[in-house]
Every structure is written in structure tokens, then in C-alpha cells.
Amino acid sequence: MGTTIRPELSGRHKYWIERHRYYELKHFCLQYPKWKKAYTALDGFSKQTYEETILSNIPSDPTTRCVEAKAFYAEKIEIIEQAAVDTDSALSSYILKGVTEGVSYDYLKVRLNIPCCKDIYYKLYRRFFWLLNKTRN
Numbered sequence: 001m002g003t004t005i006r007p008e009l010s011g012r013h014k015y016w017i018e019r020h021r022y023y024e025l026k027h028f029c030l031q032y033p034k035w036k037k038a039y040t041a042l043d044g045f046s047k048q049t050y051e052e053t054i055l056s057n058i059p060s061d062p063t064t065r066c067v068e069a070k071a072f073y074a075e076k077i078e079i080i081e082q083a084a085v086d087t088d089s090a091l092s093s094y095i096l097k098g099v100t101e102g103v104s105y106d107y108l109k110v111r112l113n114i115p116c117c118k119d120i121y122y123k124l125y126r127r128f129f130w131l132l133n134k135t136r137n
Contacts, residue, residue, distance in 0.1 A: 015123075015130040025132050032080050032100035039073040042066050079135055087128040091116060095128050 017025075043066075080100065084092040094114045097103060098121075105121045108114040114121060 015126040017130060017133045021133060022129055025129050025136065026099070028076075028136070029080055029099045029132070030102060032077065032096075035073045035076050039070060039077065042070050042073075080132070083128055083132040083135055086131050088124050091121075091124060094121070095124055098125060099128055 081092075081096065084096040084099070087095055091114070094108050094112065097112070098105070098108060105114070105118045108121070109118075116124075
């Protein structure tokens with residue numbers, strides 16, 4: 001992970017969250033690419049064979065399983081994307097890339113030409129996790 005940011009701010013900081021909660025939310029966000037891939041891979045066609053369906057004790061209803069899985073992934077994806085937009089709508093794509101792929105400000109500046117300074121980015125980064133913390137409670 002390229003982003004090296006202090007895991008805990010002063011308790012007086014307005015975006016303070018407990019260190020272990022921050023790590024929990026950070027690891028939640030790092031699952032985003034996997035969820036996006038799984039969501040797009042779900043097309044409604046079952047990959048199970050007939051024998052696997054018979055041998056398992058789970059009722060065979062691939063449509064229901066697909067719908068439930070898509071809803072599961074969509075909810076988690078939406079939470080992260082909405083927190084990024086609520087943080088700053090103009091920089092939401094950069095924030096989303098930073099928190100879901102673990103890339104640093106330097107990467108965002110050099111490769112993607114983020115239109116803000118490092119201090120503003122990390123302030124928004126902290127605000128993102130603060131908003132996500134409120135949403136995930």
C-alpha cells in the first residue's frame with residue numbers, strides 16, 4: 001500500500017476516528033475492486049453443474065442467488081462511492097482511486113495530475129473515512 005498516512009489523529013481533530021476503526025474502514029475500501037469485478041461478473045447464468053446442485057443442500061435457485069449477490073455487492077460499492085462524492089464531488093474520482101487502490105498522493109499527482117495540493121488531498125482523505133465511519137455505523 002502506497003499511502004503512508006498516520007493512522008490516528010489527535011482526538012481534538014474534527015475528522016478523528018479511532019485507529020483500529022480507521023484500519024477496518026481502510027481494509028473495507030481495499031475490497032472495492034474485487035466487489036466491482038464480482039458485480040460485473042454476475043450475469044445470471046449459473047456456473048454450477050447439475051451434479052453440484054444435486055449434491056449440495058442449498059436450494060437450487062440460481063436467479064435468487066444471483067440477485068442477492070448483486071444486491072450485496074451493489075450496496076457496498078454504493079457506500080464507498082457515495083462517501084467519495086459526499087467528501088468532494090470534484091475530486092471524488094481521485095479520492096476513490098486513493099482509498100480503494102491504496103495509491104499515494106504522489107502517484108495521483110504524477111500519473112493522474114490531481115488538481116489540488118497534498119494538504120487538501122489528505123484533509124479530504126481523512127474526511128472520506130470520517131464520513132464512511134458515520135455511514136457504516
